[in-house]
Amino acid sequence: MEISFYKYQGTGNDFVMIDDRSAHFDEKNLKLVSQLCDRKFGIGADGLILIRNKEGYDFEMIYYNADGSQSMCGNGARCAVAFSSFLGIVTEEAHFLAIDGPHDARIEDGNIALGMGDVTAIERVDDDFYVNTGSPHHVRFVKDVENYPVVDTGASIRYSDHYTPKGTNVNFVSTLAEDHIYVRTYERGVEDETLSCGTGVTACALIYGDQKGIDHIKIKALGGNLAVKFKALPDGRFTNILLIGPAQQVFKGTITV
Ligand SMILES: N[C@H](CCC[C@H](N)C(=O)O)C(=O)O
Numbered sequence: 001m002e003i004s005f006y007k008y009q010g011t012g013n014d015f016v017m018i019d020d021r022s023a024h025f026d027e028k029n030l031k032l033v034s035q036l037c038d039r040k041f042g043i044g045a046d047g048l049i050l051i052r053n054k055e056g057y058d059f060e061m062i063y064y065n066a067d068g069s070q071s072m073c074g075n076g077a078r079c080a081v082a083f084s085s086f087l088g089i090v091t092e093e094a095h096f097l098a099i100d101g102p103h104d105a106r107i108e109d110g111n112i113a114l115g116m117g118d119v120t121a122i123e124r125v126d127d128d129f130y131v132n133t134g135s136p137h138h139v140r141f142v143k144d145v146e147n148y149p150v151v152d153t154g155a156s157i158r159y160s161d162h163y164t165p166k167g168t169n170v171n172f173v174s175t176l177a178e179d180h181i182y183v184r185t186y187e188r189g190v191e192d193e194t195l196s197c198g199t200g201v202t203a204c205a206l207i208y209g210d211q212k213g214i215d216h217i218k219i220k221a222l223g224g225n226l227a228v229k230f231k232a233l234p235d236g237r238f239t240n241i242l243l244i245g246p247a248q249q250v251f252k253g254t255i256t257v
Contacts, residue, residue: 003036004254005043008083010075010112010247012195012223016043017083020050021059030068032257037066043255046190049076051084058090060097065189072100072134074198074243078112081105082247100134114198116241122207125162129207133241136168136188137203145174145182150193154186171200173208180218181208195223202228202243210238 003025006017016036018025026032027050036042047065054060061080063073081094085107092107104115116133123130129139138157142148154170157163170186183204185197205217205228219226226245230238 002254002256004252005036006083006086006252007043007045007250008079008247009223009250010078010196010198011221011226011245013047013073013075013197014045014195014250015073015076015079016045016048017079018048018050019083019087020062021053023052025050027062030064033064033068034066035257036255037064043253046187046194047073047076049073049080049083051080051087051089054097057097057102058094059084063099065187067189067191069189070099071136071189072098072117072199074114074116074134074200074202075196075245075247076198077103077105078114078198078243078245079247081107081112081114082249086249098134110246111244112247113242113244116199116202116243119206119238119241121236122210129203130168131203131206133199133202133206135199136163136166137200138163138168138170139173139204139207140171141173141175141208143174145172145184148172148184150184150186154193155191158186158188158191169197169200171197171204173204175208176220177218178212179214179216180220181205182220184222193222196221196226198226198243198245201226202241206230206238206241 050062185200201219229242231240
């Protein structure tokens with residue numbers, strides 16, 4: 001069977017993108033998803049995204065991590081908006097459905113500004129934090145994230161009893177300036193550090209911004225630069241959350257499976 005695909009990356013978080021408006025892709029075939037994401041035997045990616053038609057929306061994005069598990073993917077959603085614009089499904093605004101519900105996005109001067117779901121609360125986990133931004137995120141502030149053992153420590157937290165059985169993504173943050181943080185992320189379902197994690201940097205920005213009273217945070221990730229804007233409500237909720245950054249098409253191709 002031949003599958004046509006496009007490869008996109010959002011600040012280094014990379015995805016196999018499939019225009020599946022014909023609904024031909026078997027979304028139950030997780031073995032195929034993992035095979036396509038395999039960096040040696042397949043195309044290679046952190047995840048795979050199907051673009052499907054959906055009544056009442058410009059499109060639906062169905063996201064899979066490389067291991068076939070599903071969750072909300074912020075960078076993947078930004079790439080889905082860019083891909084849908086390339087396909088002519090949207091122009092500069094998109095209203096689409098993801099696993100965590102509806103999202104709105106705007107394409108503005110080469111960036112995608114993605115509306116994230118509201119966040120109800122930030123929790124403490126020992127000296128660290130936990131927040132769900134559409135995907136679960138453990139967040140630890142460290143002195144020198146550049147030299148921090150992200151994969152070892154990330155995996156041990158991800159597989160800890162506290163997060164069994166579903167696990168969590170794990171983010172490590174250092175401050176670069178008052179409104180600028182440096183984030184590295186161990187991603188559940190990729191089971192490795194990724195070059196950036198959209199829902200992860202959003203989690204880190206909300207926690208950091210809430211502590212500092214700043215609602216527009218710049219983020220440095222290994223794969224590029226992002227920004228998060230939000231409105232903190234008196235009751236501890238966060239709304240009007242925007243994840244802003246680039247999303248690029250890298251190549252297109254067909255694969256025989
Ligand atoms: N690995 C995450 C989903 C993808 C998140 C990340 N790629 C993003 O950009 O938000 C999880 O299983 O919760």
